[in-house]
Amino acid sequence: MRIVRHHEFGVPSVLHVEEADKPVPGPGQVLIRTEAVGVNFAECQRRQGIPVGGPATLPGSPGGDVAGIVEQLGEGVDGVSVGDRVVTGVAADGYAEYVVTHADWLFAVPEGIDAGQATSLPIPGQTAYHVVVTAAKLQPGESVLITAAAGGIGHLLVQMAKALGAGQIIAAARGEEKLAFAASLGADVTVDYSVAGWEEKVRAATDGKGVNVALETVGGDVLTKCVNLTAQFGRTVVYGAAGGELPAIEVGDIFDNRIVMGFSMWGVMGNRPDVMAEGARELLDMVSSGRVRPVVHAELPLKDAAAAHELMEARSQLGRVVLVP
Structure with a gap:
């Protein structure tokens, strides 16, 4: 599969697409075939070596908000099925054709919301x-x-x-x-x-x-x-x-x-699961009812991850910047 990584800190051009093995879900995890990845500004900062919202390490592989289709279940997973349309936030290895994440971190994508819009749900x-x-x-x-x-x-x-x-x-x-x-x-x-x-x-x-x-x-x-x-x-x-x-x-x-x-x-994610669960319910209700509507500014192919970071750093976007494998 294709995945975006960087082997040095610096400007957006340090981001490159590489080939990697498709990940395998472990116990309690699911494999998602990616449809869209939301780009977060924190990843631009970590790409520069700034540890914002998590460590900045090398080699680096940006995380993000991933929307897609569940393709495989790990051992012990219930409450989700192969073929479900979901979205989740991942801390690393997010700019990729496939991602693995914990099953209990998933959002079901509401009706009427496309994959790009859905990437606004987990982290933003x-x-x-x-x-x-x-x-x-x-x-x-x-x-x-x-x-x-x-x-x-x-x-x-x-x-x-x-x-x-x-x-x-x-x-x-x-x-x-x-x-x-x-x-x-x-x-x-x-x-x-x-x-x-x-x-x-x-x-x-x-x-x-x-x-x-x-x-x-x-x-x-x-x-x-x-x-x-x-x-x-x-x-x-x-x-x-x-x-x-x-x-x-x-x-x-x-x-x-x-x-x-x-x-x-x-x-909040690490220490208040009750608050997280309540927030997820309220957020989904706001989006499903149309009171909150995520806006996608631009959708770029995965190979243009550097251009996506340039767009974020230029502060020119109106709403969400999304990568599409």
């Missing part, structure tokens, strides 16, 4: 759900600021906030195209955080009070401003740093009854 979808529900505890009527609002997770957060009854959704992104995209998904206010003074537009939109919740994944100066844009008793949830920098938060920035929380999806 669950991250979005737990950021806004488990961590931020967004309540109906509250205002929420979402950075990187047009990205693979951000565009889901905008829709989830709307589905959860947010009183005001402020989407922050770079460029008019991304702002228009966020508005089409339900954002009430859009601001370009690449333009100086963007934070004043947020203050004006909230009558100077600030937002109840800020959901932040850019890092750097954007994170610092988000913390200072929260109202009294407001919550900032930091779930990434796409810009590569996590600044120190001054005590004075949070002394006015503000909360700053760091969120790791891997921490």
Whole structure:
């Protein structure tokens, strides 16, 4: 089978397609014939040698969100059958024609969702759900600021906030195209955080009070401003740093009854199976009912994995970037 690997850290061109043996499922595992693989920004960082969300090792083989057909069951697997259409997140060896994963990590793909859209469910979808529900505890009527609002997770957060009854959704992104995209998904206010003074537009939109919740994944100066844009008793949830920098938060920035929380999806997966199960049910309900609709920006062949990473690093996508074997 074909699989994408890299034998050095560096720019996207270090990614190459290689031939490998088809994996064999062990006890409790299933073999999936891949239909689509969702590309996550963390894999771009690990390709550079940055250990984000998991170790950066060599040789490297990016993980991702894999949608496909169950082809073989390992010993002791029940509750899933050969031929089932499923999607799952894998930590490595994900850019491949076949993947092996634990049977209890599978999502059944809802009716009306194609393979590319389905790749938004495991990591981006669950991250979005737990950021806004488990961590931020967004309540109906509250205002929420979402950075990187047009990205693979951000565009889901905008829709989830709307589905959860947010009183005001402020989407922050770079460029008019991304702002228009966020508005089409339900954002009430859009601001370009690449333009100086963007934070004043947020203050004006909230009558100077600030937002109840800020959901932040850019890092750097954007994170610092988000913390200072929260109202009294407001919550900032930091779930990434796409810009590569996590600044120190001054005590004075949070002394006015503000909360700053760091969120790791891997921490929830490894320690809170009950929360994961509940989140999976709620997420599937949101998608099946049409309240949340994953958007695929581009589908590229597996051999163009480097181009997919270039697209992610250019920050030009609206929604999801997908590889198709």
